Every structure is written in structure tokens, then in C-alpha cells.
Amino acid sequence: MDGQQLRQILEGMAPEPAIRAACQQMTDTVHRIGQLFSPDRGQKDNEDAMSGLLVAYIGLVPCIIKQLEQIALNHRLENLLEPYVNVATRYLDSTCRELRQSGKITDQAGLLALLQGAYIFHRLIEELNDRVSQFIGVPVTEHDLMTANLIVHEVIGDRFANRLDQIIESMIEQSVITKSLVEAQLQQQQLSGLKKQGHALSGQPVDCLAARFGFSLL
Numbered sequence: 090m091d092g093q094q095l096r097q098i099l100e101g102m103a104p105e106p107a108i109r110a111a112c113q114q115m116t117d118t119v120h121r122i123g124q125l126f127s128p129d130r131g132q133k134d135n136e137d138a139m140s141g142l143l144v145a146y147i148g149l150v151p152c153i154i155k156q157l158e159q160i161a162l163n164h165r166l167e168n169l170l171e172p173y174v175n176v177a178t179r180y181l182d183s184t185c186r187e188l189r190q191s192g193k194i195t196d197q198a199g200l201l202a203l204l205q206g207a208y209i210f211h212r213l214i215e216e217l218n219d220r221v222s223q224f225i226g227v228p229v230t231e232h233d234l235m236t237a238n239l240i241v242h243e244v245i246g247d248r249f250a251n252r253l254d255q256i257i258e259s260m261i262e263q264s265v266i267t268k269s270l271v272e273a274q275l276q277q278q279q280l281s282g283l284k285k286q287g288h289a290l291s292g293q294p295v296d297c298l299a300a301r302f303g304f305s306l307l
Contacts, residue, residue, distance in 0.1 A: 105144050110198045113138045115244070122243050126236065139240070142302040143200075146237055147207045153214060154178060156230060160291055168271035169221075170229070173213050173260055176280040181206030201245055204225065205253065208241050214256045220266050221290070225280050236299035236306055262287040 101283070110120060113136065123135035161167045184206040186197050211234045211255055218228035242250040288294050299305065 106166075108143045109140045109198050111196050112136050112143070116243055122162060122213060122240055122304075125243070126240060126299070126306070128307070130303060138304065140300040141235060142240065142242070142304065143204065144265075145298060145301070146211065146241060148206050149211050149232065150181065153210075153230060153232060158292060160229060164275060164290060165273045166229075166269060167273070169266060170217075170250060173217060176260060177206075177210035180209055204241055205245055205249070208238065208245060208250065209253055209257060210253065211238055211241075213260065216257060216261045217266070218289075220261065221270065224267060224270055225282040225290075228289045228295065229279060230291050231293035231295050233295055233297040236297060236304055239306075240299060240304060 116132075120132060122131060122139060123132065127138070132218060151202055154174060157170050161170045184202050188202060191199075194211075213233045214232065214253060215238055218234075220230075222228045231275055245253075248291050283290065283292070286294070297305075
């Protein structure tokens with residue numbers, strides 16, 4: 090998992106201005122997301138909040154990669170985490186390189202391409218967290234990405250997002266996840282303590298990314 094290389098690419102691209110400019114152009118999308126996730130907030134406030142969310146959404150990718158590397162080492166979960174994260178990382182890494190070479194990161198098309206790569210990564214993490222939680226009672230990471238993923242699904246559009254979802258679902262195999270968790274020999278006492286505290290396997294309390302920006306499922 091080459092999180093350092095990906096982090097350098099993202100930092101060099103500085104996507105924040107592109108995101109803010111694109112959100113100003115996506116009036117209908119911002120309005121629809123506002124109606125779904127923050128109906129009591131005005132259009133301009135939703136625009137600002139969505140810009141902040143998308144910046145955080147993309148920027149969170151290398152942070153989670155680094156975190157997963159440590160979790161894999163601490164809990165002997167390399168066989169579970171590395172294959173899925175490597176697939177998503179290669180996709181986003183390739184997208185970042187193409188955008189940097191073409192210079193298209195400053196337009197809306199570039200933003201959407203970057204979001205698509207981040208979406209694949211975060212949907213994989215969401216699926217892994219859900220399935221691991223079903224088996225051991227706690228997710229792998231503390232990042233609750235469900236609402237954020239739904240919002241980004243709206244941004245990149247149903248047609249393409251649904252195709253990405255199909256790819257993601259085909260990557261996740263319950264038997265592989267179960268086998269890896271059994272082989273990791275996780276301590277039941279530790280898992281019980283994490284579950285009681287509302288913490289993830291990372292040791293941190295579960296936190297909803299979208300809620301930080303005032304978005305929630307009604």
C-alpha cells in the first residue's frame with residue numbers, strides 16, 4: 090500500500106480550488122443533495138459544506154491507507170486488507186498521474202475523475218467495515234463513510250456510480266474476509282472492549298465524515 094506516493098500526488102495537485110469552483114457550477118446537484126441530507130440549510134451554506142466535505146473525502150484516502158498499514162501489522166490482517174486497498178490505490182494513483190500530466194485537475198471533469206477514484210476506495214472501506222463488523226462486532230477503521238459515499242454517488246451520477254458499485258461488490262468475498270479474521274486470532278476480550286466503547290479495530294471512536302459538515306440521513 091503506497092500511501093506516501095499517493096499523498097505526494099494529491100498534495101501536489103492541490104484539489105481544493107477545483108472542488109470549490111466545481112461546486113459553484115453544480116447548482117442542481119448541490120440543491121438535490123441539500124434536499125436529501127440537509128433540507129433546513131440554504132443553498133450557499135450547502136455549497137460551502139459540500140466543498141469542505143469533498144476536500145476532506147479526497148484527502149482522507151492517504152490517511153486511511155497509512156492507518157490500514159498499521160492495523161494490518163498490529164492484528165495480522167495483511168491478507169485481508171492489502172488486496173482490496175491495493176486495487177483501489179492503483180486506480181486512484183493512475184487517475185492522479187493522468188490528471189497531473191494533462192493539467193485537467195482545474196476543471197470539473199478533472200474533479201469528477203478524482204472523486205471517482207476516491208469513491209472506489211471509500212466504498213471498499215465501507216464494505217470492509219460493514220462485513221468485518223458483522224463478523225467480529227467492530228469495524229476495521231473508525232471512519233463511517235456511508236453518508237459521504239451516498240453524497241459522492243449523487244455528485245458523480247447514478248449511472249457511473251452504479252457501475253463502480255458493481256465492481257466493488259465483486260471484489261468483496263465474505264469467505265475471504267471470514268477466513269482472514271479467523272487466521273488473525275483476534276483477542277475476544279479486546280474486541281468486547283472496543284465494541285462496548287463504540288470504537289473500531291483502529292482503537293478510535295467511530296466518526297461520521299458527512300456529519301462533520303452538517304449532512305445526515307433523514
